[in-house]
Amino acid sequence: MLKIYLSTLFCFIVVTFSGHAQSQRELIDSLKTALAKTENLKDEVSVLSELTWNYVPISIDSAIFFGQRGIVQSKKLNDPVILSQMYSDLAYAWMEKGELPEARANYQEALSLRYQVGDSSKIYGTITNLGSVFQRDFQSDSAMSNYLKALDYFERTGNERNADFVRNNIGVIYLEMRNYPRALEILTEVAEYRKSQEDQYSLAMTYTNLGSIHKNMKNYPKAEEVYLEALRIFGEYEDVYYTSTTYNNLATLYNAQKKSQLAISYAKKGLDLAEEAGASYDFALIQSNLARSYYDLGDFVQSRDYYIAALRNFELQDAEDDMASMYLLMSPVYAALNMPDSAAFYTEEYINLNKKLAEQEIQQLTTDLETRYQTEKKDAEIAQQRAQIRNRTIQLGGSLVLALILGVVGYLLYSQQKLKNRQLYQEAELKAALVRIETQNKLQEQRELISRDLHDNIGAQLTFIISAIENLKYFDPIKEQLTQRYDTIANFTKQTITELRDTIWAMNAGQINWEQLSTRMSDYMQRADQSGTSVNFSFFGTESLPKDLRFASSDGIQVYRILQEAVQNAMKHAKAQSIQVQISASDDTIHLMIKDDGRGFDFSEESLGNGLSNMRKRAEILGGQIEIESAIEKGTMVKLSLPRSRSIG
Template sequence: MRIFYTGIFIFLFSLVSFGQSQRDLVDSLRGELPGATSLEDEMTLLSELAWNYVPISIDSAILFGERGVQIGKELGDPILLSQIYSDLAYAYMEKGELPSAKLNYEAALALRYELGDSVKIFGTLTNLGSVYQRAFQSDSAMSNYLQALDFFERNGYDRNADMIRNNIGVIYLEMRNYPKALDILKEVVAYRKENGDDYNLAMTYTNLGSIYKNLKEFDLSEKVYLDALGIFKEYDDVYYTATTYNNLATLYNAQKKSELALQYGLSGLELAEQAGASYDYALLESNLAQSYQDLKDFPRSRAYYLRSIAHFKEQNAEADLASMYLLMAPVYAALGMPDSSAFYTEAYIALNKKLTEQEIEKLSTDLETRYQTEKKDLEIASQKLQIRNRTIQLAGSLILALVLGFLGYLLFAQQRLKNRQLQQEAELKTALAQIETQNKLEEQRLLISRDLHDNIGAQLTFIISAIENLKYFDPIKEQLTPRYDTIAGFTKQTIRELRDTIWAMNAGQITWEQLSGRINDYLMTAKASDSKITFRLIGEEAVEKSLRLDSTTGIQIYRIIQEAIQNAMKYAKATEVQVEITQSADGMVLVVRDNGVGFDESEINAGNGLANMRKRAEELNGNLQIKSIPGEGTEVRLSW
């Protein structure tokens, strides 16, 4: 969903002061460009073109902006150069290339500090705040906004203050503080209506639409979106018309009004391509994919998801890419392509893990930078202290009273410095402890993710096996009904197994009796899935029922058994599977053996199943051996 930040300030031309349509305006400016009589005139025209082309074609806006920067550097006029930097940054921001936008706004800000133009300085600070906001750096954005808001309110720049209030309202929207965001944005709407600022009013309507949508007030959301759409069409603004179509498509998808979502999504797609809005184009494709998925047109849904994935990769939008991977899995499942479904599920898990690790790494880097900066400041303070001591010693022979007074002050300063150092060290230790806690939580999350993957894979194997067996039954209702009931039971079992995983992780410890019960349940489920195979559990009586295992050990043992049995059912063509458990003074031994076809491990491509079993054995500090002879069967032996 596109949220509008209207903190863009331009001081040569007003965003809403259109005497003609946007397209007519840029056509007029382009007509004047070849007749420019000086570099100053040419640069001024390029600046206007860079700004005004954004709603029509962002790529064209960037081309004019880059050309203007080259001329500005040759000309050496800081006023014109700072303006073209600002206009180019605006184009990059609307394209979604935030690092380039930040770089150009910082260049504009440096020149404006040299010029001492306070209005433009705080305007550029606001624009940088918009970049931070779109990069989800809310603290930096709010800091910039509050500095600028204080200046504009004190100096009577009401329109600029209004734009900043809008952006602050959006921050509260992103923080999901909807009541606070609603109060601020309603104040912004009232001001813009009173002052006839229709164009920026449309942007605020769009932000209100996002709030109402999240509050489930869909009728109000639809109304303000359509009001915004009418205004953008009136101004012939291709870019924001496309983004509003996308917002409406998202709203209708949320209401399961798939036909309406398709109508607006397809219209927006054409306009986004025309405007060169690559990121919004990808968002529209994802909305269309969702609409077709809701309509159960899975081939078209898959096509649009694949297109959106390609475009999000081009934009390096990894968070959106992860969402697409997750949404693709059920589409492939519906198309009867379980391998592709599993592929995208694993891709989502891997990318989500990468994003989490990047966030942790960023936090660690920030803490290290802060620590090094404070350490350097402390060294500088220490050097200054040494110089001050020498000065006191030299002056001590002249004025004893002054020396004594100054020494008292010095002792106080030293103690304060020491206290501050101790406080900083304590803060750093606390921060490092928080990072360690986050790492431990991440390890637990990865463990749960792998458990869910393995468990669901086992249950789905049973379901697929049962469905395959239906081929050999005559299509007689009395015979098929029990098979369907069995499939339904396996599906419910999947739910129960997921709950088992969560239970085990929360329980802390489990008894052998509890674990043995779940192994027996699993064997009965396997038997129900394939009646041709005999399953036996041997030796469970010899193990102490009161034996207690930590939840992690219990889950690892259970998953190894599941994976071994699943492999026997899928590949071994076995008629008998035996699970044997023995306990001795040295530890415990688990053996899963079958009388299937066996295999030569050197001649097969080991998949995730074998690798996961070995990984689980390592985490138990145990030993896993897999012995298989072609034609004689397979034996999986775990000792710990």
């Protein structure tokens, strides 16, 4: 059994190994000392986070202990950034221990908090980590969906390092699907990138995956070469956990070549390290490898003892697929020991558990088919599949020998068909996703081309006009008569440049979410606040808005212009001392409110100016409504209401 390595280093804690000036254990000791000397809660949580992360390669149980303590302390700070990081660190420890439900729950908590904070980089890092959990739980379709989301973001933002981690995991999915040529192609590219970055630790993880590919392609010398290189690197970093799993991979390789004694020597080294690291699942895997080695050597007593020990450990972790494998492998061991009753017992256990797993799989398949098609034809197919399984189960119970043969054949055929169906589905999903990404990239290229033309041509010309006007202001003898006129033209041109930049921003965006728009509004308010006026600005953002609401960039610029018009009216005409901007949402409507304490105006005495008319027209374009309330010396309130149906997604 091989250990496949996923890229899970998106927890955003910087750990530096360069130069090996400080070993992992020395770092742990220094962190413990720092923990004892912390003087405030925030420093304590920071050290607990580092301890959780750095303990994983050495002692996963210790990492979980410090992680759980860090969660308790982080909640006292009421800081979502710190708490989300602590959840992410603890999830990493649970995942390496093999406790996938715990890992998923903690990553979900971290993701929810990071959506609140709005840090896109960490959001997509957590999405990647959730993909790793799905992948280890053999949910390749969910894993691939997460990976493609993250890869699109990291490539768009130029984050090549994180994109590399995602590509590695996609390569591992192809490895699990047994598409070895495609997996080899992707992971070889990943290895070359990590070499160029001198990222030895991540390179070692890629080597283990490449070793698995070469092993399955029967290229045993190449597999041994990359495994040994990975072992050397993990040894330099004193990484107990990954060193143990690499020993196990080597043992698996040597078992495949019937080099049983060599396999035993590596497996026993890995067994000691897995126990030291608290890696319960990997400990059981290594025990099963030792059982295989002793069976090949004809030492059936030792083989039986290791199979029994591995089985008990798998039972503790509810690893039913691995338990079924143990039952199947133990039957011939007991047969060789001339213990037919025990052989029959474990054969029956294998049949019963395999039947249970098959029924669970069929039940899930039944649910999916009924949901998608809801037709009698599909119901009939499901009934037929169930009948086939029942018939196969009856046949397996005929005799011990026949049961064993049919059980093995049935299990292999079923697994092969399931794997083939899953592979076809995932490849179709991947192709569709790649087509969508290619289309989005082409659209983005067109937007960037147009925006560059606007910026380079019109923007440059407007800038030249400003420069020329500034120079003419100092040209005698007419500067005194024309200075005010020049200032007016220059200010108008500068305002035009600002609006041009806003248009370029919207065009580049293509689609805009409320988080991006609120950031733009906040920047505008800050610029207004820094303009030298005595106005007090306040902005209440998008905490109550769903994170998935997006809309066309053309709509976004209309909303932005309404905000600008209202703020400028409050500053220039109303002489306001305080301006408040707030965004909120109800079940079917999104509200933008701009409120000032200026001198106001009376609708009955004043005609509707161009600014107010423009705001109403923009609201009509958006399919929304705008309300303007004002009274003399009581300020003005502008409230824009937009239907949520205007949003995309």
